[in-house]
Amino acid sequence: MMNVDTGITSEVLTIKSEIRLIDIFNEIISKKSEAVFEYIESLNVDGNTKIVVVGTYFTGLGIVKRLSEKYENILLIDIYPHLEELLYTDLGGDLKNKIKFSSDIDQMCSGDIVIDTTGFGGITPEQSSRLNVDAFIIEDPVAEDNDELLKNKNNIHERLNEVDCSNKAVIKTRGIDTKTSGTMTLTIGVLTNLLNRFLEKEGVLYCACEMGFFEEVIFKQKDVDKFIELTDTNAFKVSTIKPFDLDDLIREEIDKINSEMIL
Structure with missing residues (x-):
């Protein structure tokens, strides 16, 4: 009405x-999360697979929320400890007993699947080079390639190249002519x-x-x-x-x- x-x-x-x-917010987050979920499903991973998501704001939050509906061994990492509170809000869907949280970025090396949602100024290529994983997923912070400065600042392909694994994928979100x-x-x-x-x-x-x-x-x-x-x-x-x-x-x-x- x-x-x-x-x-x-x-x-x-x-x-x-x-x-x-x-x-x-939730509708946009859901679009990204569903794409990631379907990709991980296509990998046919087993129940012991550890999934590490780096970055909480907001893509990472949505991804762990969607993945927690099926997978149990999930770690969310963010350098800002207070962002753990987002897990227990309407955005996170009250994930208190489903998701582990850490502010120790080195913990990302413990994952079998690592999902990097940190965008500009996030995980460095050097940090990516330390990963030994079955799959590496990264979010492209650029949307429509309509800003040359942002395009040149984007280093996700350097991060991808530094990870030695056979399953690599980029989360690409666009459609309404935004810059990022x-x-x-x-x-x-x-x-x-x-x-x-x-x-x-x-x-x-x-x-x-x-x-x-x-x-x-x-x-x-x-x-x-x-x-x-x-x-x-x-x-x-x-x-x-x-x-x-x-x-x-x-x-x-x-x-x-x-x-x-x-x-």
């Missing part, structure tokens, strides 16, 4: 999306694109999205609870004289995003 309220006068209405910011494939970047891309689409509709006065610079909340304030609270809100509010379904358009925009494994 459409969420409609009166505006400043009875002639103008305020419509709100039922979809929250955290729902958009980060979940936060893609979310802002969805919001920005939709603000423009909403404004083009007949009868719309103005619109707003409930987005802030959340990296400061997570990494500077280190307040995971505050982040979850801030994102548990309607993604959009629109002032209009002719109501329309915001959620349908949000889903259309999210559906444009595609995550695949490039071998």
Whole structure:
């Protein structure tokens, strides 16, 4: 049912999306996680295989959540200890008793399968060279190759080349003309694109999205609870004289995003 309220006068209405910011995060994370899950399934690994995921924010979090539905020996590593709290939120799905967490980056060498989601400035090629694994998966932080500086900064192929294993794959996510494939970047891309689409509709006065610079909340304030609270809100509010379904358009925009494994 459409969420409609009166505006400043009875002639103008305020419509709100039922979809929250955290729902958009989860939808994007799910696309990446499902692609990784299907790839690991294709490897036919046994129940004793240890899977190590490096990087929690936010791809790594979604991957361990999806993998924990089938696999038991999973370690999530992040240099920021407080990010362990994300495992116990709506984003993590309360993984307290399913996932081990460590801030010791050297622990990545203990995995049979290592998944690197650290992007720009993350694991170095030298660190990658120490891996002796059955499979190595890395997330490409670049989305559409539309920024030359970011493209030149990207060193994932150097990291891939340093790992001596037969199963290598890249997580590639794109579709809405963003510069990077980060979940936060893609979310802002969805919001920005939709603000423009909403404004083009007949009868719309103005619109707003409930987005802030959340990296400061997570990494500077280190307040995971505050982040979850801030994102548990309607993604959009629109002032209009002719109501329309915001959620349908949000889903259309999210559906444009595609995550695949490039071998």
